[in-house]
Amino acid sequence: MSDTRHYFRPTGFIDAPFGYDGQFARLAGGLQFFSAWEVIGVEGRKRVSQQLVPVDRIDAHFAGLPADQTEAAKTTIARATTPRPALELGSRIVRLDQPQVMGILNMTPDSFSGGSAVLDDPTAAAALAIDMSAAGAAIIDIGGESTRPSATTVWEEDEKLRVMPVIQALASSGTAVSLDTRKAGVMEAGLAAGVHLINDVSALLYDDRALEVMKAATCPIVIMHFPGTPVAPHSNDDYMDPLIEVYDWLEDRVDTLVEAGIDRKRLIIDPGIGFGKGVAANLALLNGLSLFHGIGCPILLGASRKRLIGALSNEAPEDKRLGGSIALALKAAEQGAQIIRVHDVPETVQALRIWRGMRDKALSPG
Numbered sequence: 001m002s003d004t005r006h007y008f009r010p011t012g013f014i015d016a017p018f019g020y021d022g023q024f025a026r027l028a029g030g031l032q033f034f035s036a037w038e039v040i041g042v043e044g045r046k047r048v049s050q051q052l053v054p055v056d057r058i059d060a061h062f063a064g065l066p067a068d069q070t071e072a073a074k075t076t077i078a079r080a081t082t083p084r085p086a087l088e089l090g091s092r093i094v095r096l097d098q099p100q101v102m103g104i105l106n107m108t109p110d111s112f113s114g115g116s117a118v119l120d121d122p123t124a125a126a127a128l129a130i131d132m133s134a135a136g137a138a139i140i141d142i143g144g145e146s147t148r149p150s151a152t153t154v155w156e157e158d159e160k161l162r163v164m165p166v167i168q169a170l171a172s173s174g175t176a177v178s179l180d181t182r183k184a185g186v187m188e189a190g191l192a193a194g195v196h197l198i199n200d201v202s203a204l205l206y207d208d209r210a211l212e213v214m215k216a217a218t219c220p221i222v223i224m225h226f227p228g229t230p231v232a233p234h235s236n237d238d239y240m241d242p243l244i245e246v247y248d249w250l251e252d253r254v255d256t257l258v259e260a261g262i263d264r265k266r267l268i269i270d271p272g273i274g275f276g277k278g279v280a281a282n283l284a285l286l287n288g289l290s291l292f293h294g295i296g297c298p299i300l301l302g303a304s305r306k307r308l309i310g311a312l313s314n315e316a317p318e319d320k321r322l323g324g325s326i327a328l329a330l331k332a333a334e335q336g337a338q339i340i341r342v343h344d345v346p347e348t349v350q351a352l353r354i355w356r357g358m359r360d361k362a363l364s365p366g
Contacts, residue, residue, distance in 0.1 A: 004041045004048060006069060007244060008076050009291040011052070012036035013334070015362040025055050027336040028293050029083020030097050031359045037077070045240040079296030084338060085265060087220055087298075089176035089196035094138045096298050096338040099329075099352055102178065103137035103345040104304065105129050107162040108146045108154075122165030126173070129166070133175050136349030139197065141341060142166055143180030147201050147275075156185045167193045178222075184209035191217055199300075201226065201275070203253050215261050222268045222300050223257070225249050227276035242281035243288040246271050251295050268298045268339065274306040282308045286328065290335040302341035303328040304348075326351045 010027050012035035017024045024033045037058055041049035053061045058077065062070045084096040094100055105128060118124040129140040144162030145154040154162075159181065170177055171194045178197040179190040184207040187198055196219055203223035204210040214221055225246045227237065239245055250269045258264050269292060271285045282303075292299050303309075309324030310316050316324070322344050329340045329348050333355055342348045 004043050004069075006065065006073055007040040007042065007247065007291060008073060008080065008294055009038040009040065009288060010034040010036075010080055010293060010336075011038045011290065012054075016365075018365050022056050023054065025081050027290065028080065028096075028298075028338070030336050030338070031356070031363070032334070032336045034290075040244070042241070042244055045245070047241060047244070076294040080293040082296065084298045087176075087197070089139065089220075090194065091174050092138070092176040092196075094176060098356065099333040099337060100138040100339050101136060101345060101349055101352065102139040102141050102300070102339050102341040103129070103132035103135075104341060104343050105132070105140055105142045105166070106146070106180075107142065107144045107166060110146055110148075122169045125166045126169035129170055129175055129177075130173055132345040133173075135346040136353075137345045139176045139178050139339070140170075141178040141180050141199055143199075144186070145181065147182075156183050159183060159186050160189050164189055164193060167195060170194075182206035182210070184213045187213050187217075191219065195219070197222070200224070201270075201272070204257065211257070211260060211262075218266070220266050220268055221262070222270055223250070223253055224270035224275065225253075225272035237276050237278055237281065239277075239281050242277065242284045243291060246285060247291055247295070250292065254295055254297060264296060268300050269295055270300040270302060273301065273303045274308060279308055279311045282306075286331055289332060289337060293336060298338040299332075299336070300339040300341060301328070301332040301337045303332070304342040304344065322347060330355055 014024060014033050014035050017033045024035050026033055036052045036054050039051050039053050039061065040047055062073055065073065086096060087094040105125065107125060132140055142163050144159040167177060167190055177195050178199050179195040180199040181187055182200055182202040187210065198214065198219060199222040201224045204214060254264065254267055257267060271292060273282050273285060304325045305318050305321045309321040313324055325342060325344060326348060329342060330351060332340050333352060
């Protein structure tokens with residue numbers, strides 16, 4: 001039907017492409033190969049069709065669509081299979097043809113990550129960042145404001161006082177530093193001090209100046225989905241189809257930022273696990289994560305120690321969620337996520353190295 005929108009999710013993953021000429025595609029230039037597209041037809045907020053179309057028959061599938069839908073489908077498929085360029089983060093080049101770990105360093109008193117223990121010691125906090133980098137984290141994400149439900153908003157100057165000394169202490173270390181903030185003034189201060197990436201859970205919607213600040217910069221930007229308002233990102237959990245609705249929101253936000261003058265190549269998307277989403281919605285996003293490659297941006301997944309894990313494991317507290325965090329990291333890797341944001345860096349890096357070893361073996365002919 002002409003008013004049906006079609007979505008294309010890579011699926012039917014195969015261990016290796018050898019012997020399957022023409023029957024597979026490579027996911028975003030990474031280590032995953034797939035043999036089919038799940039084609040989802042949506043009208044309004046309701047799915048009206050779902051079918052599996054082999055990769056080598058997708059052109060025939062286009063033949064039944066109106067011209068505008070065919071063009072849109074080909075664009076989506078090209079975006080899902082096009083390699084993502086490496087991130088240039090200061091002296092570090094972070095390749096996105098494989099999953100990379102982003103280590104979390106929260107400089108907040110209510111955090112359960114290492115930064116809470118060294119709030120008044122930026123040298124010790126910087127040492128923690130360097131230790132995570134040495135353990136295999138490609139990027140360190142430093143934040144000075146909690147965004148968990150019911151967290152208190154932090155004054156901009158207080159946020160700067162928490163993060164800037166650590167960023168400055170890391171300036172000559174060669175560490176790739178990401179700054180987790182919603183505030184334009186904090187972004188400006190961080191970029192001036194040598195921050196290489198901005199991670200904004202409000203997708204540049206919280207602060208009216210954030211868009212202009214980032215247009216003037218050149219660094220990559222993580223934009224995250226949230227269903228509420230920029231001030232209250234957890235305030236709404238009303239989904240008919242969370243996978244499709246989060247996809248639409250992120251696609252629209254990316255298009256808006258591109259139209260505003262930000263190069264699409266600078267944008268990284270995050271589905272926002274745990275932000276205004278219950279267990280069912282989170283699981284739908286995790287199971288369907290490969291759909292988001294169709295937006296054409298690298299995918300960051302932040303599910304480490306999230307409430308979801310506790311809900312599925314007898315209410316395990318935050319410091320007892322390592323196993324669940326690793327399970328979700330591997331799920332993300334299997335679906336081609338390029339950046340996995342975690343608290344437990346050595347353990348996650350080890351798990352991904354084992355995963356990578358299995359992939360390398362599968363991709364070695366003979």
